[in-house]
Amino acid sequence: MRKRRKDLFGNNRIFTFSLMVLFCMILIQCSVEDRQNAEEKRSELIQPAKWWEKLPRPIYATLKKVETSQKWFEVYKLTEDTYAIYEPYQFEEAISYLVIGKERAAVIDTGTGIGDLKQAASELTDLPVSVVNTHTHWDHIGNNYQFKEIACFNNPDCFKKLSAGVDNARLKKSVTGDSLWNPLPEEFDPDTWKIPPVEPTTLLEEGNLIELGERTLEVIYTPGHSPGSICLLDRKNRILFTGDTFFPGPLYAYPEDVNIDDYMASIKKLKKRLDEYDYLCSGHNDPWVKSEVISRVDDAFQEIMAGGGKYKEGNGIRRYYFDGFDILIRADMIKNKKT
Numbered sequence: 001m002r003k004r005r006k007d008l009f010g011n012n013r014i015f016t017f018s019l020m021v022l023f024c025m026i027l028i029q030c031s032v033e034d035r036q037n038a039e040e041k042r043s044e045l046i047q048p049a050k051w052w053e054k055l056p057r058p059i060y061a062t063l064k065k066v067e068t069s070q071k072w073f074e075v076y077k078l079t080e081d082t083y084a085i086y087e088p089y090q091f092e093e094a095i096s097y098l099v100i101g102k103e104r105a106a107v108i109d110t111g112t113g114i115g116d117l118k119q120a121a122s123e124l125t126d127l128p129v130s131v132v133n134t135h136t137h138w139d140h141i142g143n144n145y146q147f148k149e150i151a152c153f154n155n156p157d158c159f160k161k162l163s164a165g166v167d168n169a170r171l172k173k174s175v176t177g178d179s180l181w182n183p184l185p186e187e188f189d190p191d192t193w194k195i196p197p198v199e200p201t202t203l204l205e206e207g208n209l210i211e212l213g214e215r216t217l218e219v220i221y222t223p224g225h226s227p228g229s230i231c232l233l234d235r236k237n238r239i240l241f242t243g244d245t246f247f248p249g250p251l252y253a254y255p256e257d258v259n260i261d262d263y264m265a266s267i268k269k270l271k272k273r274l275d276e277y278d279y280l281c282s283g284h285n286d287p288w289v290k291s292e293v294i295s296r297v298d299d300a301f302q303e304i305m306a307g308g309g310k311y312k313e314g315n316g317i318r319r320y321y322f323d324g325f326d327i328l329i330r331a332d333m334i335k336n337k338k339t
């Protein structure tokens with residue numbers, strides 16, 4: 001009879017092998033759980049559970065609400081001829097703006113495409129309305145297809161995204177689960193929802209002036225959040241429409257198409273022109289923000305890059321907390337960090 005061979009510790013080999021397998025399984029399980037925990041933490045940083053419990057944001061109580069037939073939107077009158085068209089029920093809290101001159105009007109961004117923006121605009125002005133896109137992320141171009149005249153910055157990324165449109169698979173997750181806290185409009189079908197491709201009719205350059213009749217919007221090129229991002233300066237009313245270059249938050253400085261050096265340079269560019277505007281009309285969350293925040297965003301980026309700032313981290317993403325805004329950034333984007 002063959003004698004069972006024993007290992008160094010005096011155990012038989014089958015027993016030792018079983019122990020090793022069990023140990024490996026525990027290690028694998030722990031690493032899967034670690035990854036799941038990190039991913040859950042990351043998701044919570046980007047989209048906190050029950051995010052809508054913070055609504056309405058305090059600023060809205062100070063603004064004049066205007067009724068339209070389009071209940072998906074809340075519409076606020078910011079100045080005599082400026083309206084914020086806000087989508088509070090979906091996580092993006094997208095805001096489009098109707099800017100009315102003496103001869104024509106512009107919608108700055110067109111939201112998610114869930115509501116009928118053209119109808120809402122037509123109830124606020126009789127003038128012809130054209131679109132000016134601050135950039136071409138899906139939640140800013142949803143209703144572009146409803147309008148004949150569409151302007152975007154002269155950047156390949158802009159027309160590539162506009163001409164591609166956005167398919168249902170990409171969009172549908174934006175109206176499922178916790179992304180939504182109020183019913184969608186009855187006529188809206190999430191199963192067939194697409195953002196149709198469009199072609200821009202006007203390509204904008206730095207310094208271009210968009211004439212609306214006794215009201216002008218100046219194009220300020222502010223790449224960083226996306227390659228073709230612009231802000232629009234209404235000098236007469238001292239308002240800066242920022243798109244996603246600034247919004248309270250959190251500011252998205254983490255997605256793949258963000259160029260953090262460009263983003264920081266764009267904030268500095270806006271800071272140099274602070275004497276030309278008093279309020280920011282931002283692309284999400286809050287339509288009326290005092291312009292001084294731009295200076296503090298510049299300071300915040302400097303602090304982050306020097307290894308400072310309070311943050312939480314999940315799976316490579318950090319959410320930094322500042323007074324009145326947050327910044328989401330990838331940990332690997334941070335240079336000179338102390339840790």
Ligand SMILES: [Zn+2]
Binds near residue numbers: 225226
């Ligand atoms: Zn964006």
